[in-house]
Amino acid sequence: MGEQPSDDEYRTCSTCGRDCKPDVSITSDEHGVRIAFVCPEHGVQSIVDPFADQR
Numbered sequence: 001m002g003e004q005p006s007d008d009e010y011r012t013c014s015t016c017g018r019d020c021k022p023d024v025s026i027t028s029d030e031h032g033v034r035i036a037f038v039c040p041e042h043g044v045q046s047i048v049d050p051f052a053d054q055r
């Protein structure tokens with residue numbers, strides 16, 4: 001399917017390449033809910049704002 005899609009990098013561990021698990025429980029603050037993608041081996045890989053496009 002071509003090159004590695006950059007759209008998926010935020011949920012893929014940069015160290016081991018496996019899919020990270022989304023976790024919303026640690027990222028709620030005054031800016032609203034954000035989703036952290038957590039690798040079970042390497043910890044949080046990225047934090048995304050699922051509503052960024054709606055602002």
Ligand SMILES: [Zn+2]
Nearest residue numbers: 013016039042
């Ligand atoms: Zn990893």
